[in-house]
Amino acid sequence: MSIIIISSDSTEKGEEIAHKTAQALDYACLGRELLPVVADQYGIPTDKLEWALEASPPSWGRSAGLQRRCLAYIQTTTLGELVKDNRVCHGLAAHLYVVGISHALRVRILADPAEQAREISKRGSVPLEKARRLMDRQRKLRQRWSLTHYQLNETDPSQYDLVISLSQINTDEAIKIIVQTAGYRRFAPMTYSLRCMEDAELACRVRAGLLETFPNVKVRAEGGTVIVETKGTRQNKLKKAAAIKEQVQNMEGVDYVEVHVKNGLFKKAP
Amino acid sequence: MAIITISRGSYSKGKEAAEKVAARLGYECISREVLLDASERFDIPEVRLIRAIHDAPSILDRFSHGKPAFMAYIRCALLRRAQKDNVVYHGLAGHLLLKGIPHVLKVRIIANLEDRVKSEMSREKISEEEARSLILRDDQERRKWTRSLYGLDPWDSALYDLVLHIHKLTMDDSVAFICEAAKLKQFQATPEARQKIDDLVTACEVKAALANETVDVSVTCEFGNVLIYTKSGERMQHKLQEMARKMAQEINGIHHIEVHSGVPAPAHAI
Numbered sequence: 001m002s003i004i005i006i007s008s009d010s011t012e013k014g015e016e017i018a019h020k021t022a023q024a025l026d027y028a029c030l031g032r033e034l035l036p037v038v039a040d041q042y043g044i045p046t047d048k049l050e051w052a053l054e055a056s057p058p059s060w061g062r063s064a065g066l067q068r069r070c071l072a073y074i075q076t077t078t079l080g081e082l083v084k085d086n087r088v089c090h091g092l093a094a095h096l097y098v099v100g101i102s103h104a105l106r107v108r109i110l111a112d113p114a115e116q117a118r119e120i121s122k123r124g125s126v127p128l129e130k131a132r133r134l135m136d137r138q139r140k141l142r143q144r145w146s147l148t149h150y151q152l153n154e155t156d157p158s159q160y161d162l163v164i165s166l167s168q169i170n171t172d173e174a175i176k177i178i179v180q181t182a183g184y185r186r187f188a189p190m191t192y193s194l195r196c197m198e199d200a201e202l203a204c205r206v207r208a209g210l211l212e213t214f215p216n217v218k219v220r221a222e223g224g225t226v227i228v229e230t231k232g233t234r235q236n237k238l239k240k241a242a243a244i245k246e247q248v249q250n251m252e253g254v255d256y257v258e259v260h261v262k263n264g265l266f267k268k269a270p
Numbered sequence: 271m272a273i274i275t276i277s278r279g280s281y282s283k284g285k286e287a288a289e290k291v292a293a294r295l296g297y298e299c300i301s302r303e304v305l306l307d308a309s310e311r312f313d314i315p316e317v318r319l320i321r322a323i324h325d326a327p328s329i330l331d332r333f334s335h336g337k338p339a340f341m342a343y344i345r346c347a348l349l350r351r352a353q354k355d356n357v358v359y360h361g362l363a364g365h366l367l368l369k370g371i372p373h374v375l376k377v378r379i380i381a382n383l384e385d386r387v388k389s390e391m392s393r394e395k396i397s398e399e400e401a402r403s404l405i406l407r408d409d410q411e412r413r414k415w416t417r418s419l420y421g422l423d424p425w426d427s428a429l430y431d432l433v434l435h436i437h438k439l440t441m442d443d444s445v446a447f448i449c450e451a452a453k454l455k456q457f458q459a460t461p462e463a464r465q466k467i468d469d470l471v472t473a474c475e476v477k478a479a480l481a482n483e484t485v486d487v488s489v490t491c492e493f494g495n496v497l498i499y500t501k502s503g504e505r506m507q508h509k510l511q512e513m514a515r516k517m518a519q520e521i522n523g524i525h526h527i528e529v530h531s532g533v534p535a536p537a538h539a540i
Contacts, residue, residue, distance in 0.1 A: 102438065156425075161437070163432065168456050169432070172456060177450075184443055188439070
């Protein structure tokens with residue numbers, strides 16, 4: 001009875017381990033198959049969602065906003081699924097936003113670099129040396145991507161409970177270790193951790209609903225109370241707060257809304 | 271029948287984990303013993319060896335033979351211990367000093383900075399600020415040391431088979447994991463792996479014997495056939511050949527020894 005989040009430097013290995021772990025525990029497995037659901041829900045093409053999960057973060061402009069919005073939509077749908085518990089999640093960057101939830105086991109799988117380089121070299125018909133350079137570039141891109149969008153470095157081992165390298169340990173052994181860890185009492189859901197998860201889902205859902213109109217909002221949720229923070233000029237402060245309140249108070253699960261509009265020269269949230 | 275190295279930051283509870291793993295598996299737990307062995311065998315004060323393995327090389331170190339020579343002595347002493355099998359080493363740089371041995375289980379234990387600060391405060395009776403600064407300085411020193419000597423980052427999870435985060439995972443969970451992993455087939459000593467250690471010990475003995483003369487040598491050993499690679503000129507080559515002849519009689523396990531000048535050393539040479 002827990003959530004297992006698997007992050008990997010190899011999509012194939014991460015997917016394989018997530019599916020087999022879900023099978024072993026009789027949990028549901030969430031992966032990129034969830035993207036068409038997100039696309040339907042928010043009217044954004046699936047390829048744009050995939051682009052948001054993988055592309056290098058643009059520093060400014062419309063595409064930066066679009067990437068932020070796509071990620072918020074993916075995050076909302078994923079959290080909506082994870083609230084149901086007994087899920088294994090991979091490929092949706094959940095390790096970066098399911099933080100501080102005690103019943104979530106976060107695992108990082110590292111593929112054998114030599115094997116990975118051989119595969120890239122074979123697939124792209126490039127020399128091994130170039131394959132290694134490509135791997136290094138991809139690692140740096142992932143670091144930049146995670147730092148830009150979630151202010152966390154996804155290659156930092158302290159973000160995980162467990163890091164398993166597949167250089168010596170094989171896939172089946174890794175699955176055995178994950179299944180064993182998930183069984184520990186520390187990863188059993190408790191009332192408080194379940195409430196934290198529900199709060200995270202609600203905050204994320206509210207933020208996703210506001211992003212198109214108010215691109216720079218910060219949202220927190222505690223129970224049914226939602227606290228929205230944004231920036232605005234002195235003139236439009238009241239108008240903005242009322243508009244946000246009106247939009248949020250009708251959302252499912254929201255009992256009370258608090259909006260804080262701080263004075264800001266560029267009307268952006270901190 | 272395995273060799274386990276446990277890498278850790280200061281106050282990350284790695285020592286405790288190593289001692290518990292060794293007690294549970296009935297293995298020998300070593301750390302400072304390696305330095306004592308090296309100190310006794312090569313007649314170097316222990317304090318100088320500690321400095322060599324702990325402090326990052328200074329600018330002056332780059333122009334002297336000191337540090338590489340001391341590292342050769344320490345590696346030689348550790349390999350001699352590893353030759354006996356069934357050891358848990360929790361001293362510095364075990365995963366790098368035992369590189370090339372296939373059945374070494376490389377584990378890194380990490381802990382949250384806040385927990386480490388608390389441990390340091392209670393042990394050293396110092397303020398939080400002092401404790402934090404000491405730990406961060408120590409971490410920085412370790413990173414600098416590994417980068418300058420091996421060109422690697424000790425925080426890179428890819429260097430280890432398992433990275434265990436002592437936070438949600440308890441000490442007992444971690445110990446259980448390490449013990450389970452140590453029983454896996456790939457971490458058992460095979461005749462080939464034993465031969466590999468024997469060859470590494472011989473290569474290390476040769477390197478240690480040459481370390482005082484020049485740092486510009488790399489050594490390989492396969493089934494007792496030792497090759498010494500040097501970039502130095504003819505004069506040094508003659509000197510090395512002379513020394514090699516002596517070593518062939520003094521060091522056990524050498525069947526044949528050759529000096530190669532002007533030939534690039536293979537990547538696995540030490």
